[in-house]
Amino acid sequence: MSNLNRHKIITLLKVQYSNMLEYRVEIALWAISGIIPFFMLNIWTNNNLNESINLSNTMLSRYFLSAFFVRQFSVVWVVFTFEEDALLGKISPYLLQPLNPFFRYFAQHLAEQITRLPFAIIIALIFFLFNKESFWIPSLGIFLLSCLATFFSFLIQFLIQSIIACLCFWTEKASSIERLLFIPTLFLSGLLAPVISFPEYVRSWIYITPFPYLIDFPANLLSGNKTNLISGLLMQIFWISVLFPVFKKTWSMGTKKYTAMGS
Amino acid sequence: MKENIIKVENLSKSFDISSKDPGLKGTIKHFFKRETKNIKVIKNITFNIKKGEIVGFLGANGAGKTTILKMLCGLIYPSEGKLAVAGYLPYKRKTNFLNNITLIMGQKQQLIWDLPPIESFYLNAAIYDLEKFEAKRRIRKLAEMLEIDKELYIPVRKLSLGQRMKAELLAALIHKPNILFLDEPTLGLDINAQRNLRKFLQTYNKETNATICLTSHYMKDITSLCKRVICIHKGCITYDGKLEKLLKRISPVKDLLIICKTDKDAKELCNLGFAIKNKNQKEITITIKNDAINFTLKEILNKFDIEDLYINEPPIDEIIGNILVKEKV
Numbered sequence: 338m339s340n341l342n343r344h345k346i347i348t349l350l351k352v353q354y355s356n357m358l359e360y361r362v363e364i365a366l367w368a369i370s371g372i373i374p375f376f377m378l379n380i381w382t383n384n385n386l387n388e389s390i391n392l393s394n395t396m397l398s399r400y401f402l403s404a405f406f407v408r409q410f411s412v413v414w415v416v417f418t419f420e421e422d423a424l425l426g427k428i429s430p431y432l433l434q435p436l437n438p439f440f441r442y443f444a445q446h447l448a449e450q451i452t453r454l455p456f457a458i459i460i461a462l463i464f465f466l467f468n469k470e471s472f473w474i475p476s477l478g479i480f481l482l483s484c485l486a487t488f489f490s491f492l493i494q495f496l497i498q499s500i501i502a503c504l505c506f507w508t509e510k511a512s513s514i515e516r517l518l519f520i521p522t523l524f525l526s527g528l529l530a531p532v533i534s535f536p537e538y539v540r541s542w543i544y545i546t547p548f549p550y551l552i553d554f555p556a557n558l559l560s561g562n563k564t565n566l567i568s569g570l571l572m573q574i575f576w577i578s579v580l581f582p583v584f585k586k587t588w589s590m591g592t593k594k595y596t597a598m599g600s
Numbered sequence: 601m602k603e604n605i606i607k608v609e610n611l612s613k614s615f616d617i618s619s620k621d622p623g624l625k626g627t628i629k630h631f632f633k634r635e636t637k638n639i640k641v642i643k644n645i646t647f648n649i650k651k652g653e654i655v656g657f658l659g660a661n662g663a664g665k666t667t668i669l670k671m672l673c674g675l676i677y678p679s680e681g682k683l684a685v686a687g688y689l690p691y692k693r694k695t696n697f698l699n700n701i702t703l704i705m706g707q708k709q710q711l712i713w714d715l716p717p718i719e720s721f722y723l724n725a726a727i728y729d730l731e732k733f734e735a736k737r738r739i740r741k742l743a744e745m746l747e748i749d750k751e752l753y754i755p756v757r758k759l760s761l762g763q764r765m766k767a768e769l770l771a772a773l774i775h776k777p778n779i780l781f782l783d784e785p786t787l788g789l790d791i792n793a794q795r796n797l798r799k800f801l802q803t804y805n806k807e808t809n810a811t812i813c814l815t816s817h818y819m820k821d822i823t824s825l826c827k828r829v830i831c832i833h834k835g836c837i838t839y840d841g842k843l844e845k846l847l848k849r850i851s852p853v854k855d856l857l858i859i860c861k862t863d864k865d866a867k868e869l870c871n872l873g874f875a876i877k878n879k880n881q882k883e884i885t886i887t888i889k890n891d892a893i894n895f896t897l898k899e900i901l902n903k904f905d906i907e908d909l910y911i912n913e914p915p916i917d918e919i920i921g922n923i924l925v926k927e928k929v
Contacts, residue, residue, distance in 0.1 A: 349726070435698045597670050
C-alpha cells in the first residue's frame with residue numbers, strides 16, 4: 338500500500354494539526370455539539386431508569402461522561418470529505434504520490450482529536466462542577482486500556498466509513514449509504530443507553546455486531562462499570578481484521594474505476 | 601540515440617456515460633432505467649516519446665488530450681492497448697514509478713488551502729522520503745527559480761493565482777521527477793506569469809533533462825516549449841511530428857505588408873492579381889505562397905517605389921485553430 342515511516346507519520350500529523358488549528362472555533366463547536374450523552378443522562382436519572390439496570394446514579398453519570406469522551410475521540414467523517422474529493426477529482430494529485438490518500442484523512446482525524454482534547458477537558462470539568470459526586474480518577478492501567486479501546490473504536494468506524502467512501506467510485510453518492518448506519522450506530526453503540534439496558538435476547542445479537550464496541554465497551558471500561566475486557570478487546574481486533582482486507586480490496590477495485598472527473 | 605521513455609501502442613480508453621432526456625418524463629425514465637453508452641474516447645493511438653523531449657498535445661476541447669495524460673501518469677486505467685512509462689505500467693502506481701513522475705493540472709490544486717505553501721512542501725518532501733536538509737535545499741532552489749521566496753510563508757488562500765500556480769509547481773517538483781505531465785499549466789495566468797512559467801519549464805528541462813508532456817490552449821506555451829506536437833482529434837492522432845513542419849504544411853503562405861509611396865502605385869499594385877488580404881490607402885497586405893516569395897519581392901521592388909515592406913507569418917493561433925478541427929493534417 339505504501340511505506341510509512343516515523344518521519345512521514347510525524348510530518349503528516351504536524352501539518353494536519355497546524356491545519357486543524359486553523360479551524361479551532363469550528364472544532365470547539367463540534368465538541369460542544371457532542372453533548373448528547375449528557376441529555377441522555379438527564380433523561381435516565383430524572384426517570385429513575387438506572388434502577389432497572391442496577392446502576393447507581395454516580396456510575397451512570399460516569400458512564401455517560403465516558404461515552405462523551407469516547408465519542409469525542411472516535412468521531413469519523415472521512416466518507417464526506419473523501420466523497421467530495423473523489424467526485425471533484427481532488428484526490429488525483431494524492432493518488433500519484435507514494436502514500437495512500439487515506440493516510441492523509443487518517444492523520445486529519447487524529448489531528449482533529451488532538452485539537453478537540455482541551456475543549457473536551459473543559460466540558461468534563463464543567464460536568465464535574467455540577468456533579469461533584471461523579472468525580473473519579475481511573476487507574477493508569479484502566480486509563481491506558483480505555484485509550485486503546487477508544488482508538489480501536491475509532492479504527493473500526495474509520496474502516497467502515499472508508500469502505501463506504503470507496504463505494505463512491507461506483508455510486509457517486511456513497512455518503513447516503515453511510516446514513517443507513519446512523520440509526521443502528523445511535524441505538525446499538527451505547528450512546529443513548531448502555532447496551533446492558535436492552536433485553537437479554539436482543540443483547541446477544543447486538544454483541545455480535547461491531548456497534549457495542551464503538552461506545553459501550555470503551556465507556557464501561559473507563560467509567561469502571563462491569564465489562565468483559567478480554568472479550569471486548571478481542572471483538573474489536575476481530576472487526577478491525579475483518580474490515581481492513583475488505584477496505585483494501587474495495588480500494589484497489591475502486592481506483593480502477595476512477596475516472597478523475599472534474600479535470 | 602536517446603531511448604524511448606514513453607511507449608504507447610494501440611492504446612484505447614472507453615467510458616460508460618449515462619444520458620438523460622430533458623424534462624420530467626426524461627427524469628422519471630432515467631430514475632427507473634438508466635441508459636448508459638460505452639463511448640470510446642481514445643482510439644488505438646500509438647506513439648513513443650524520447651527522454652528529455654518536450655511534447656505538446658494539441659486538440660480541441662473533448663478531443664482526448666487530458667485522458668491521454670491521465671493514462672500516461674497512471675491516474676486512470678486504459679481499456680485496451682500497451683503502455684509503458686519509464687519501464688513501468690503506470691496504472692500499477694508502483695512507488696518507484698511515482699517517484700519519477702508528476703502531474704500538474706491547471707485547475708486542480710494539492711496545496712493545503714489554509715496553510716502557507718511551505719507546510720505542503722515539507723509534507724510532500726516527507727512523502728517522497730527526502731531528508732530534511734535536502735528538502736530545504738530543493739525548496740530554496742526551486743523557490744528562487746520560480747521567484748516565490750517571499751510567498752512561502754503566506755497562507756495559500758491569500759496568494760494570487762499566479763503565485764499559487766508557482767507554488768503548485770514547486771510542490772509537484774520537489775521530488776525531482778524525470779517525467780512531467782502538465783495539463784494546461786498556464787490556465788488563468790496573466791501574460792507575465794505565463795512567460796515566467798514557460799521560462800522555468802525550459803530551464804528545468806535543460807538542467808534535469810526531464811521529459812515533458814504538455815497540453816495547453818495557449819499557443820505560445822506550445823510554440824515556445826515544444827519542438828514536437830501530437831494533434832488529437834476525436835481520440836485519434838491526426839499528426840505526430842515537428843511543430844515547424846506542421847506549421848509549414850498547414851500554412852504554406854506568408855503575409856506581405858507593402859507600404860507604397862504614392863496612391864497611384866498602391867492602385868497599380870492591387871491590379872497585378874495578387875491575393876489581397878487587406879488594403880488601407882497606401883498600405884496593402886497580400887498573401888503569397890512561400891515558394892513564390894523571392895520572385896514576387898523582386899517584381900514588386902522593380903516595378904514600384906516602396907516606402908516600407910514587412911514579411912509576416914500568419915498568426916499561430918489562426919493556424920493551429922484550423923488544425924484542431926481537422927480530421928487529417
